[in-house]
Amino acid sequence: GGGGTADDGAAANGGAGGLPSEITVMAIKDETGAVAFTGLSTLKGIDLAVEQINNEKFLGDTKLVVENRDPAGKAQTAASMVTAAIQDQKYAAILGPVASDQAAAASPIAERGKMPIVYTQSGSEGVVIGEYTFRATPPMTSYYPVISDYIKSKNIKSLGIVYNTSLPTLKEVAEKVLPSIGEQVGYEVTASVAVQMTTQDFSAPISQVLKTKPDAVALLLVGGQNPTGMRQLRQAGFDGPVLGNTAAGAGNLKPAGEDGAGMAWPTDFHPDQPGESSRKFVELYKAKYGEEPLNYAAEGYDSVWWLARAVKEAGGASRDAIKKGLDAVAAQGFDGAMGKITFEGRDMRLTGTVVEWNGTEEVLAGSAS
Amino acid sequence: MTAWYDSNIILIQSTFVGLLTALSLQVPIRFGVFSFAGVGCYGIGAYTTAIIVIRLGWPAPLAMGAGMLLAAVTGYLLALVLSRLGGLYLGMATIAFDLIVTVVVANGGELTGGPSGLFGAISDVGTVHVALTSLVVVVLLALSERGRFGRRVEAVREDPELAAAMGVEVRHYRQLAFVISALLGACAGGFNVLLRTTIAPTDIGFSLVTLALTMIIVGGSRSWAGAFIGAVIFTWLPSVLEFSGQWQKVIYGVIVALAAIWVPGGLLGVITDAYRSWQRSRRAGGSSDVGPGDGDRGTVSPRAEGTPA
Amino acid sequence: MLQDLINALSLGSIYLLFALGMSLVWGTIGILNFAHGAIFMFAAFASYVIVEQVRLPMLALIVIGALVGAALSVAVQVLAFQPILQRAKDLRSGEMQILIGGIGVAAIPLAVAEEETGSNPFGFSASSYATKTYALLGFRITNTQILVVAAALLIAVAVIAWLRMSRSGLALRSLGVDPETASLMGVNRRVLGLGSMAVAGALAGFAGVMLTYHLGAITPDSGDTLLIKAFAAVILGGVGSMAGVVVGSYVLALAETIVLTQTSGLWVDAVSFGVIFAVLLFKSEGLFGRKEVRRT
Amino acid sequence: MFEIRDLHVSYGKVTAVRGMTLSAEPGKVTLVLGANGAGKTTTLRSAAGLHKPDSGSVVLDGETITGLPAHKIVKRGLVLVPEGRHVFAPLTVMENLRMGGYTTARGETGAILDRVFEMFPVLKERQDGAAGLLSGGEQQMLAFGRALMAKPKIMMLDEPSMGLAPTMVDTVLSSIRAMADSGIGVLMVEQNAEAGLEVADDVAVVARGEVVFSGTAKEARSNSSVLRAFLGEAALVSES
Amino acid sequence: MTGERMTGNRASSAPLLQVKDAAVHFGGVKAVDGLSIELTEGKIFGILGPNGSGKSTLLAAITRFVDLTAGEILLDGEEYHTLPAARVARRGVARTFQTVRLLPGLTVEENIRLGADRVGGRGGADGVREAIERTGLKGLERHRPGELSYGVQRRVEIARAIVARPRLLLLDEPTAGMNQSERQEVSALMRELQKEGLTQLIVEHDVQMMVDTCDHLFAMNFGKLIAQGDPAGVVREPAVREAYLGKRWSQHV
Numbered sequence A: 001g002g003g004g005t006a007d008d009g010a011a012a013n014g015g016a017g018g019l020p021s022e023i024t025v026m027a028i029k030d031e032t033g034a035v036a037f038t039g040l041s042t043l044k045g046i047d048l049a050v051e052q053i054n055n056e057k058f059l060g061d062t063k064l065v066v067e068n069r070d071p072a073g074k075a076q077t078a079a080s081m082v083t084a085a086i087q088d089q090k091y092a093a094i095l096g097p098v099a100s101d102q103a104a105a106a107s108p109i110a111e112r113g114k115m116p117i118v119y120t121q122s123g124s125e126g127v128v129i130g131e132y133t134f135r136a137t138p139p140m141t142s143y144y145p146v147i148s149d150y151i152k153s154k155n156i157k158s159l160g161i162v163y164n165t166s167l168p169t170l171k172e173v174a175e176k177v178l179p180s181i182g183e184q185v186g187y188e189v190t191a192s193v194a195v196q197m198t199t200q201d202f203s204a205p206i207s208q209v210l211k212t213k214p215d216a217v218a219l220l221l222v223g224g225q226n227p228t229g230m231r232q233l234r235q236a237g238f239d240g241p242v243l244g245n246t247a248a249g250a251g252n253l254k255p256a257g258e259d260g261a262g263m264a265w266p267t268d269f270h271p272d273q274p275g276e277s278s279r280k281f282v283e284l285y286k287a288k289y290g291e292e293p294l295n296y297a298a299e300g301y302d303s304v305w306w307l308a309r310a311v312k313e314a315g316g317a318s319r320d321a322i323k324k325g326l327d328a329v330a331a332q333g334f335d336g337a338m339g340k341i342t343f344e345g346r347d348m349r350l351t352g353t354v355v356e357w358n359g360t361e362e363v364l365a366g367s368a369s
Numbered sequence B: 001m002t003a004w005y006d007s008n009i010i011l012i013q014s015t016f017v018g019l020l021t022a023l024s025l026q027v028p029i030r031f032g033v034f035s036f037a038g039v040g041c042y043g044i045g046a047y048t049t050a051i052i053v054i055r056l057g058w059p060a061p062l063a064m065g066a067g068m069l070l071a072a073v074t075g076y077l078l079a080l081v082l083s084r085l086g087g088l089y090l091g092m093a094t095i096a097f098d099l100i101v102t103v104v105v106a107n108g109g110e111l112t113g114g115p116s117g118l119f120g121a122i123s124d125v126g127t128v129h130v131a132l133t134s135l136v137v138v139v140l141l142a143l144s145e146r147g148r149f150g151r152r153v154e155a156v157r158e159d160p161e162l163a164a165a166m167g168v169e170v171r172h173y174r175q176l177a178f179v180i181s182a183l184l185g186a187c188a189g190g191f192n193v194l195l196r197t198t199i200a201p202t203d204i205g206f207s208l209v210t211l212a213l214t215m216i217i218v219g220g221s222r223s224w225a226g227a228f229i230g231a232v233i234f235t236w237l238p239s240v241l242e243f244s245g246q247w248q249k250v251i252y253g254v255i256v257a258l259a260a261i262w263v264p265g266g267l268l269g270v271i272t273d274a275y276r277s278w279q280r281s282r283r284a285g286g287s288s289d290v291g292p293g294d295g296d297r298g299t300v301s302p303r304a305e306g307t308p309a
Numbered sequence C: 001m002l003q004d005l006i007n008a009l010s011l012g013s014i015y016l017l018f019a020l021g022m023s024l025v026w027g028t029i030g031i032l033n034f035a036h037g038a039i040f041m042f043a044a045f046a047s048y049v050i051v052e053q054v055r056l057p058m059l060a061l062i063v064i065g066a067l068v069g070a071a072l073s074v075a076v077q078v079l080a081f082q083p084i085l086q087r088a089k090d091l092r093s094g095e096m097q098i099l100i101g102g103i104g105v106a107a108i109p110l111a112v113a114e115e116e117t118g119s120n121p122f123g124f125s126a127s128s129y130a131t132k133t134y135a136l137l138g139f140r141i142t143n144t145q146i147l148v149v150a151a152a153l154l155i156a157v158a159v160i161a162w163l164r165m166s167r168s169g170l171a172l173r174s175l176g177v178d179p180e181t182a183s184l185m186g187v188n189r190r191v192l193g194l195g196s197m198a199v200a201g202a203l204a205g206f207a208g209v210m211l212t213y214h215l216g217a218i219t220p221d222s223g224d225t226l227l228i229k230a231f232a233a234v235i236l237g238g239v240g241s242m243a244g245v246v247v248g249s250y251v252l253a254l255a256e257t258i259v260l261t262q263t264s265g266l267w268v269d270a271v272s273f274g275v276i277f278a279v280l281l282f283k284s285e286g287l288f289g290r291k292e293v294r295r296t
Numbered sequence D: 001m002f003e004i005r006d007l008h009v010s011y012g013k014v015t016a017v018r019g020m021t022l023s024a025e026p027g028k029v030t031l032v033l034g035a036n037g038a039g040k041t042t043t044l045r046s047a048a049g050l051h052k053p054d055s056g057s058v059v060l061d062g063e064t065i066t067g068l069p070a071h072k073i074v075k076r077g078l079v080l081v082p083e084g085r086h087v088f089a090p091l092t093v094m095e096n097l098r099m100g101g102y103t104t105a106r107g108e109t110g111a112i113l114d115r116v117f118e119m120f121p122v123l124k125e126r127q128d129g130a131a132g133l134l135s136g137g138e139q140q141m142l143a144f145g146r147a148l149m150a151k152p153k154i155m156m157l158d159e160p161s162m163g164l165a166p167t168m169v170d171t172v173l174s175s176i177r178a179m180a181d182s183g184i185g186v187l188m189v190e191q192n193a194e195a196g197l198e199v200a201d202d203v204a205v206v207a208r209g210e211v212v213f214s215g216t217a218k219e220a221r222s223n224s225s226v227l228r229a230f231l232g233e234a235a236l237v238s239e240s
Numbered sequence E: 001m002t003g004e005r006m007t008g009n010r011a012s013s014a015p016l017l018q019v020k021d022a023a024v025h026f027g028g029v030k031a032v033d034g035l036s037i038e039l040t041e042g043k044i045f046g047i048l049g050p051n052g053s054g055k056s057t058l059l060a061a062i063t064r065f066v067d068l069t070a071g072e073i074l075l076d077g078e079e080y081h082t083l084p085a086a087r088v089a090r091r092g093v094a095r096t097f098q099t100v101r102l103l104p105g106l107t108v109e110e111n112i113r114l115g116a117d118r119v120g121g122r123g124g125a126d127g128v129r130e131a132i133e134r135t136g137l138k139g140l141e142r143h144r145p146g147e148l149s150y151g152v153q154r155r156v157e158i159a160r161a162i163v164a165r166p167r168l169l170l171l172d173e174p175t176a177g178m179n180q181s182e183r184q185e186v187s188a189l190m191r192e193l194q195k196e197g198l199t200q201l202i203v204e205h206d207v208q209m210m211v212d213t214c215d216h217l218f219a220m221n222f223g224k225l226i227a228q229g230d231p232a233g234v235v236r237e238p239a240v241r242e243a244y245l246g247k248r249w250s251q252h253v
């Protein structure tokens, strides 16, 4: 990452008299419980960014300090952490929780307490609700259309959909995004079957969809459901292309073995994606942790950079200054781990990349074949 | 003190909401009605309140009142429809009702916001309101646990046939249990949505049933005080256990299991027993000449005495 | 159509395998074990951990799963349920304690598995058993599906016969009615209670391994999801009736499949629980349950 | 030979039995009389292993069985028919009887079952019905028949005639007598003293947890205080 | 209380309770099978009959715990077939059960008070004390039923039934498990209650006590009435002797 260019945005903030020696931020990310996986990965990205910012003296002599709190999957715990942070003047901003329900509980409190809060993940509605709420993960629905090229390349003319209706994002992709892509690239949705969070056996919905003989199937399921869905799809005799979602990533498809191969989905980040800023992030990450970063880490990383740029932009570390800084940075966009980042209001946008599971790992869709 | 209050305001509010939710399951259990419909009514109350506040912009108390009314009617209808069921069969039927409510709101489209639920039910309802309401509820319930009404409830629970032979209209008491449970559930749901400004289908599922049940079993299922103890413990335990990091769930589980094993009457039972034996020893030590005839002059029963007011 | 039936049959068999053990101890000694789901999951998880180290065939994993399940179940009985029953004033209050005790205990294996897997799905891809698909007469069925259905039905029949015909089965039922009097007939409460919990645990472990093979992968919280379905299946069939569990499991699976094939699947849960609601309305003790024997 | 020696039993702080000494012999019926709350039931339950005594011993065939669990005591041939019937309500009559024969060798149950059915034809009629639906007296018959299925050496009966019609009292008591004659030892608590005395060999009277009178049935009949307490004033007049 | 009700009763000639051709069948079991009896005010009635002859079922039908298969039952000449059990109880029909039914969580006093709630008010409190004294339960008020011996539990049941001063008291084997002298106390209590105008219907297997206590006996077998009339006469009937009394009693009489 390079330094942000100071322009008239900073001047508009009234330029507070320099920065304190430390800026403390609370990170509310699950380290235990059902979404611990996401939270822990995000924290790795956050730590990397903090280290980099402090080493590079991006904020001069000012040090950025992040304190982790674990809401352990509970919205109420997350909410009370936000309240505590608002009370404690030490905290300049919050890196908000990754789960939507926690975020939705936290947002109104942060809003009322005038505390800037930057989320990652938490893709549902009701999270970015006002002036103080920001999100450093683009909603899946915004970059899902990047899969259009992939669909064209596979010459898909008809699509069957099995989707988890309990998840708002997946529901929207299945009911709105995929049909509208179909109108553009010219395929027909032949069947659309909803399953629940509690569904474990997908043979019935899959055979329901396969009855319509589609060229491709979209399996829009949550993490643990993906390997089973893929396996049963293959067992049911379907060997065409499969569209998925990011929840299939992060090794979730491993248990499906060979059967998992051939599922493709758009993601906001992949370690192999081109672009200078992304390459640099991956390099640093590998050096620090000895593994490839996941998208959650990239999001965490970018969220911290957004914050740091905001501080610099505003030239102050008060909550209000940070809020204005975040807005200012959002107005310009920046190059981050996830590539060229833009914003719509306080919500992140980017083009996205299509990746494919080849049975053992995620590869960029182009390079797969 | 105020600093503590400010930083724990969410937990304080949650304690009261938890208390009301726990009571919505405890009241029917105390009546011998194994109904979990209170949780479904929590959903009805929460969604009705949220929809009215967001879409119609009515004042919060009116919206909550509407939610409670709708829930009470639903509760009464359930009581009529399920009158032949007992025991865990009733439990399952009411859980089925709860889950149906969940699915209905998840598929309610625009009106209920579908799986993502509703946001922005902003109002000026605060801690004072939920605390005062809880206080009123608790006072009323405490009264219902004593004297004639309390005895009758006990009879309806322990032996409905015997109760009938004593002239108690068991059917009416059961219906009453359903309606009270619905009102309490809807009240809890309404408060929760107004305090948190949001509600989603996942907030009202099976896990809410187990949480409320855990509260009343560990706290004590025979009195409101048990529900209160349970609500306090299980609202605050997660933040107390925060230090234990990844093993938080294990510790939580161990605590729940130990409570189930070691305190069969709930924590309230432990407190009452201790109080009673302390009282007995004091009585024995103080005046040894209390004849048995003196016993029936006091109209306050030992049970009622044992309940910390 | 036939394919739908096959799917319903295998889904029902999974519910059945899971529900059998739960129903066995619930319908006889009155223990509604909410840790059953965790035992089920943990047995599969333990098998997974082992198979990742050593490549094993299906039979070996089944044995491991059943043993782990039995051991866990016995542990739960000894550490939690027995002390609860010893202390409980009456059967009914004991019932509630057991419910909550089970919920508490279940958190422990769940937390361990979540910690180890990072809440990710796990499966037996390292096992030497391979799923094969047979396509005949226009429908498809896997060897695992056939095994699941056959195992579920066989075990159900065995359990039914055991409870009906054998002395120990009868003793188990009497133990649930009146443990004290049963001991006056010479029944060793402790041993029989442990024995039946071990059987239930072994069934859970077996179900866990079979389901993991069938689905390819399960997650740490798979057990909880099945728990409520099994609970429904048992109630639907009538508590205490093993034949009822069989019917309850398949009716539930069939209802879910029908809703799915007739609608877009949005209402599956509502309808399957609606079925339970409706059945209970018309037959208040479940399909095969006996009316409570009580007279004035 | 079966003996309860100097038994003390308490419930928490309440002592229910203090120094109870009773015995039963094969071939004899020992009748225990006593007011409500005298500790009769407590004594029998302790001997059967359902309640742990504070002190004292229970001896069967020269071996001390105090404190053994109930199911082990049954296997040694000491069987209790509990107060208040305690049939397994949801099980059928037949299943109740099969439960009675839980410790009996399989080959032998058939013959005993025939005897039970002969004694109580109504049980045969209702063998597939739920035991809980039987009338009170019918349940008492079932409880008694169930105990017979265990082939006891010593049988303890807690108020076997409670709720039985006079004809049935006769049937049950004479079958108790017949059992004793066939070599079983019977220790019987009975409130129906008149009927009990007709079949008893020995009598013990207990009060407040201990034995206050013991002797043969004949001695009991001539003891006016026993008679007054248990047979009523009328018996005293007619007898003397 | 009782007084008001009695004067309010218009036709003193009409019996308090009439059972007309009543039948109660459970599947194939004909527990009560075409039985008619009448209970006039102020008397003690008794029912004798072998085990399983339908006595308890008859009491259950009168108190509306089971539905009649056929026939009718009238209280004060009024049919009450459709009333729920609780309403029958509130009309002054009290009962005890063959198996003791007390609430384990309440003390003896509270258990009895439960019966008094029907009357309510201050009279209730006095009534409770009186019932406790009459049944010899003084000193046990604060015990819980589980701590009491069987015979004492039965007395608590009786106290609970009489505390509300019912018009008709149905007792199902009230002295089972009591010894002779205790039975005599209960019998004396019934007589005393009769003097206060309480009509009673007692099911009991202690024939001597029944003969001594009752004004009128019914004998049942197979759900039917086989004899009725004055006690001494009924126990002499050959049908009663054969079906019910057995050899010892037959010698006696």
Ligand SMILES: Nc1ncnc2c1ncn2[C@@H]1O[C@H](COP(=O)(O)OP(=O)(O)OP(=O)(O)O)[C@@H](O)[C@H]1O
Pocket: D011, D014, D015, D016, D034, D035, D036, D037, D038, D039, D040, D041, D042, D043, E146, E147, E148, E149, E150, E151, E152, E177
């Ligand atoms: N579970 C208990 N807890 C406390 N006290 C008890 C318990 N069971 C019995 N007692 C007391 O112990 C004493 C003896 O009771 P027990 O039942 O042995 O008497 P019993 O001689 O069998 O009387 P009955 O003829 O009425 O059956 C009584 O005073 C009773 O109140």
Ligand SMILES: Nc1ncnc2c1ncn2[C@@H]1O[C@H](COP(=O)(O)OP(=O)(O)OP(=O)(O)O)[C@@H](O)[C@H]1O
Pocket: C294, C295, D133, D134, D135, D136, D137, D138, D163, D165, E026, E029, E030, E031, E049, E050, E051, E052, E053, E054, E055, E056, E057, E058, E098
């Ligand atoms: N709910 C029921 N279902 C089936 N059969 C029943 C039911 N209730 C009673 N019976 C049967 O009806 C008959 C009459 O029973 P009831 O209890 O009235 O007899 P009882 O005269 O009171 O006998 P006891 O003197 O032994 O108490 C019995 O054979 C009994 O088994």
Ligand SMILES: [Mg+2]
Pocket: D040, D041, D042, D083, D158, E149, E150
């Ligand atoms: Mg006794």
Ligand SMILES: [Mg+2]
Pocket: D135, D136, D137, E055, E056, E057, E098, E172
């Ligand atoms: Mg009877």
